[in-house]
Each structure stands twice: as structure tokens, then as C-alpha cells.
Amino acid sequence: MLMIEILPGKCDFCGCCVGVCPEDAIELKEAEIRIIEELCTNCCKCVWSCPFETLKFNKKETTRLEFES
Amino acid sequence: MKAEYDVIVVGAGPAGSMAARFAAEKGVSVLILEKDRDVGYPVRCGEAVSKAGIEEFLRPDPKWIASSIDKFSLISPDGSEVIIQFSETGYILERRVFDYELAKMAASCGAEILTRAYVSGLITEGGRVTGVKYQFRGEEKQLRAKVVIAADGVESRLGRWAGLKTYVDFRDMESCAQVTASNIKVDPNTCYFYFGKDVAPEGYLWVFPKGNCSANIGLGVSGLTGKKRSAVSYLNSFMEKNFPDAPTLTSIAGGVPCSVTLERISAPGIMLTGDAARQVNPLSGGGIISGMIGGSIAGRIAAEAVISNKPDYIMTYDKAWNDRLGRRHEIFNRIKNGIYNFSDEKFDSIAHSFLKVSKDKRTLGSLFRTALFNQPSLLLDVAKVFLG
Ligand SMILES: Cc1cc2nc3c(=O)[nH]c(=O)nc-3n(C[C@H](O)[C@H](O)[C@H](O)COP(=O)(O)OP(=O)(O)OC[C@H]3O[C@@H](n4cnc5c(N)ncnc54)[C@H](O)[C@@H]3O)c2cc1C
Ligand code: SF4
Ligand code: SF4
Numbered sequence: 001m002l003m004i005e006i007l008p009g010k011c012d013f014c015g016c017c018v019g020v021c022p023e024d025a026i027e028l029k030e031a032e033i034r035i036i037e038e039l040c041t042n043c044c045k046c047v048w049s050c051p052f053e054t055l056k057f058n059k060k061e062t063t064r065l066e067f068e069s
Numbered sequence: 070m071k072a073e074y075d076v077i078v079v080g081a082g083p084a085g086s087m088a089a090r091f092a093a094e095k096g097v098s099v100l101i102l103e104k105d106r107d108v109g110y111p112v113r114c115g116e117a118v119s120k121a122g123i124e125e126f127l128r129p130d131p132k133w134i135a136s137s138i139d140k141f142s143l144i145s146p147d148g149s150e151v152i153i154q155f156s157e158t159g160y161i162l163e164r165r166v167f168d169y170e171l172a173k174m175a176a177s178c179g180a181e182i183l184t185r186a187y188v189s190g191l192i193t194e195g196g197r198v199t200g201v202k203y204q205f206r207g208e209e210k211q212l213r214a215k216v217v218i219a220a221d222g223v224e225s226r227l228g229r230w231a232g233l234k235t236y237v238d239f240r241d242m243e244s245c246a247q248v249t250a251s252n253i254k255v256d257p258n259t260c261y262f263y264f265g266k267d268v269a270p271e272g273y274l275w276v277f278p279k280g281n282c283s284a285n286i287g288l289g290v291s292g293l294t295g296k297k298r299s300a301v302s303y304l305n306s307f308m309e310k311n312f313p314d315a316p317t318l319t320s321i322a323g324g325v326p327c328s329v330t331l332e333r334i335s336a337p338g339i340m341l342t343g344d345a346a347r348q349v350n351p352l353s354g355g356g357i358i359s360g361m362i363g364g365s366i367a368g369r370i371a372a373e374a375v376i377s378n379k380p381d382y383i384m385t386y387d388k389a390w391n392d393r394l395g396r397r398h399e400i401f402n403r404i405k406n407g408i409y410n411f412s413d414e415k416f417d418s419i420a421h422s423f424l425k426v427s428k429d430k431r432t433l434g435s436l437f438r439t440a441l442f443n444q445p446s447l448l449l450d451v452a453k454v455f456l457g
Contacts, residue, residue: 014113015224016324020239020292024229029187030105045239049292051246051300051322 001061002037004047010054017046017055070181074100075375076368077201077214078180079188079227081108084343084360084367085220086171087126091368092218093178097375100212101172101180102203104187109168113323114357115247115277115285116162117260122358123160126365127174133167134160135279139258143436145420146265146413153431159260161277161285162357171361191217191230191339197380198231198338216371216383217339220364223324225345231336237347239292241328243272243354246300247287248308250315254282263288264416269303270294271409283318289325289354291409327351329402330395335386342367348394352401352408359394366390408440 011033018026025039026046047055075097078089085101086108093099105111116135123129138159143151176182185205192200192211200213219227228235253276255261261276268274274288286308290300301322308315326347334346342348343360350359366389374382387395411419423431423439 012322014322014324015222016242016244016322018224018226019237019324019326020242022236024226024236028224030185045292048295049239049242049244049324050295051244051324053299053301 001042002035002040003042003058003061004035004040004044005056005058006033006035007054007056010052012052012054014051016049016051020045020049070100070183071098073200073213074098075214076100076216076218076371077102077212078218078220078368079201080104080220080222080225080343080345081168081172081182081184082220082222082343082360083168083171083357084345084348084364085218086168086175087361087364088218088220088340088342088368088371089175089180089182090171090178091365092372092375093175093180093368095369095372095376096179097372099175099180100214101175101182102186102188102201103182103184106185108172108182108184109165111321112164112319113245113247113321114164115275115287116164116279116357117275117277117355118160118162118357120158120160122361125358126361127170129160130170133163133170135163136161136257138260138277140256140260142256142259142261143420144261144263145416146267147417147420149417149420149424151420151423151431151436152259153436161260161279163279164357188221188227191227193231193338196337198336215338215375215380218364218367218371219339219341219345220343220360220367221345223326223344225341227339228331228341228345231339233331233333233336233341235331235341235345235347237326237328239295241326241351242292243289243325243327244292244295244300245287245289245323245325246304246321247285247323248304248320249279249283249285249318250308250312251281251283251318252315253278253284253286253312255284263307264411265413267413268307274303274307286312289327325349325354325356327354327402327405329399330390333387334390335384338380338383340367340371340383340386346390348390348398350401351398352405359398362394363390366393 081103190202271291349356
């Protein structure tokens, strides 16, 4: 169950979150980001490391897994 | 394009372009795959480098130099300013042009470059990496190579796909926000550094002048700080307080892995370099020059392995890197851990004692000595840096 949400319009596609994710659960392309639900353990490290407050931990399941600009 | 390559480099940043150049120079076939449309853009960087670091690889050229630096200004939490004059100069680059230049140098040695090519996986055979899978204009493709060099930046995933542990402890990741702003009236030849828990806890804030009253203003905070407050929120407060009338030209996020180099940076068929290998100087957060050095070593060794037909020769890369910079970075990392724990009072008292040193004796060395008086346990680590 994925509880990390990608807030729309905030991501700068910088890759900081990818660098700290222990599970390799984030896919980042030029202007596209996606959390791979099957790999994510909701550990929140990406949330803490995001410089732009793009990622959010929700106590319940999220539906928004990707964002493209 | 060829059906297969001797060396495929993933990522066209400074590390990737240098790896490609040094491999291609030896006559092997090289292809760079870059996911973005443009080499060198977007720029996620403060763009400060040392002159000596640049000169090891290319002649300084005004077309990619925004300004020359001969002074550092260090500002402690209570606003005390310590200015240090250098004989050695540094530069603030125009990385958009600089990264392009490095890629062109690789191309002029024979390397091919393909942009908009996102590498999505590795081809492996019997535990050895033998090529890459990539997406190009909506198509899934594959290419084989004798050696794959992963120069895919802080967001690197290639190393993990090859079975290496590559993620950075979130406490060691400096999460950064930066603006390039105009109407910044600072000395055009001084790099400014601000310290303190209100400005950038467990990190620092920089103001690097880019000429014409513009500057890169940014900061990094550790993930531990980020738990409570984000980098961009710290930056907004600083800008409002110090430069309220500065129009923003660009605004970017970024991550700097401020840790020691990965335990392993090569595996059968693959080598990691630059941010992907965590080759950043963990104390300063500078990764341009160290990435270029790492890339040049990786490219040279990859070509030698291909030419001598000894695939496992690439494993000598780990030692070559550690001898050149890796071991120094271990010491820098310990110093970083010492300094990041400094309280605001300690930064202030260092600045105050340093300001008592007569002006002509204010060098980085004497600043360091002053800092050490405040934290004698760092002395041992510093001694190791100088004793090699
Ligand atoms: C805010 C900030 C300020 C900084 N300031 C300084 C400074 O003042 N001085 C300094 O020396 N260093 C600074 N750094 C660090 C420096 O920017 C990096 O260390 C340097 O860019 C690393 O070079 P690299 O070639 O390893 O990676 P990058 O320059 O990040 O290049 C990696 C490339 O790989 C591409 N890529 C990634 N994944 C894939 C994929 N799957 N397929 C294809 N291509 C891919 C990316 O698009 C990118 O172009 C700063 C960093 C930040 C974030
Ligand atoms: S979610 Fe945050 S850390 Fe991740 S790429 Fe986007 S801006 Fe960067
Ligand atoms: S919550 Fe943890 S596992 Fe999930 S994407 Fe973020 S860092 Fe990776």
C-alpha cells in the first residue's frame, strides 16, 4: 500500500529523492517522476530529502503515483 | 551509430564526458547516452571550481567563465564577517556552456553522443554487465558494450541494477535549493559562505557572483534537517531578509551526496563515476572537479581493459580512485562530521578569534588553525590530510 504522494506541479526532477531511496523505488526521467508501488516501503526518506516539498506522506493509501510536467 | 560499442557511458555531465574523452582518446569506440534533450541543461550547481582543478584538463576560456574568484567571505551566525584573500584563483563557471564544451571535447576525440536516450536497464550475462537497455523516442532499444560507465549523477540507478549498494544515507544527502538572481550587489570576485542554524543547519549557504550583479544563491541542508523544514523554505527566508528586491532568473532543486565514495565502484562489465559513485568532496560539496578526475580515470582504465582484452582489468579502478582522491575524501568526511556539529556559538567564537589575527595573516590555513583550537579532536584528521 503506497502512502507517499507526489504533489502536482512541485517537482523539479532533480533526483535527490532517487539518491536516498533504499529500495530503488523511484523512476525519474527528464520531466517525469514515478514511485514504483511494489518496491516502496513508505520509509519516508525521499520525503525528508526533497528540497521542494514535492513528496508527502499520507496516513492512508495514495492514488497519485506519477507526475509529468 | 554502431551495432555495439567498446564503451557506453551513461550521462553527459562532467564525469561522463571526461570518461568518454579519455576512453575515445585511446582509440576505442565510445557512445554517450543522455536522458535529457540538452547536454548541460538544466544547471543544478553553484558552479564554483578551483583554477588548478580546471587546468589539469583544459585551458580556461572566457566563454564558460562567469567570474574569477580571489576572496572568500565567511559569515558567522551573529554576522561577523571573515575575509580571506587568495593567491590561487577560482572560477564561477557558466556550466551550461562548460558541460557542452566537455562533451564536444569527447566528440572531437571520436565519442558519439545520443541525447533523449533514457537508460532503463542493464543487459547482464552470467553475472557480467554486457550492455544497456534504453528508451529513445518512444522505442525500447538495446545496445551491447564491453564496458558500461555509469555517470548518471546523484539520481544514479545503474549501480544498483548491477548489484552494488549505492543509495546515500539521507543524513549525508545535502538537499539543496538555489536561485540565480539579479540585482545582487556583492563583490564580483568574492565567494560568500553563511553558516548557522537559522540559515542552513548542517550545511551552508553560498552566494557565488556571476557578473553583472547576478549571483547563484543557494544552500544545502541534511535530510535530518529536511525532516523538519525544507531547503526551499530556508532559502526563501534568507532571500526575503537579505535580498528582497532581487528578481529570480532561475530556481532549482538538487541533491549533493556528501559522503565517502561507495565501497565498490566497479563490478564485472561496469564502472561508476562522478556523483553516481559518490565521488563528491564531502566537506565542500564540490563534485565538478572530483567527478572529472574520477571520469578521466574510469575512461582510461576502461579503454586499457578493452585494448588488452582483459575485461577484469576494470576492477583496478577502485584502487586507482582511492589512491588519487578516495582516501582524502574519507578524511574530509570526518572533518565534515566534526564541523556540522558546531553550534552557532562555536562558529561565532571562531570568527571572533580569527578577526583578531592581523589582516595580512588571514589565510585559510590560519582559519583552520583557529577552528581547530575550538575542536582539537579534529586535529588528527587534519594532520592526516596533510601527511597524505
Ligand atoms: C545546488 C547544487 C550546487 C552545487 N554546487 C557545486 C559547486 O559550486 N561546485 C562543484 O564543484 N560542485 C557543485 N555541485 C555538485 C556538482 O553539480 C555535481 O557533483 C556534478 O554535476 C556531478 O557531475 P556528474 O557528471 O557526476 O553528474 P551530473 O552532472 O548530474 O550528470 C549526470 C547526467 O546523467 C544523466 N542521466 C541520469 N540518469 C540517466 C539515465 N537513466 N539515462 C541517461 N542519462 C541519465 C542526467 O540527465 C545528467 O545529465 C552542486 C550540486 C548542487 C545540486
Ligand atoms: S520529488 Fe523532490 S527530490 Fe524528487 S526529483 Fe522531485 S523535486 Fe527532486
Ligand atoms: S518512501 Fe522510502 S522506499 Fe518509498 S520511494 Fe520514498 S525513499 Fe523509496
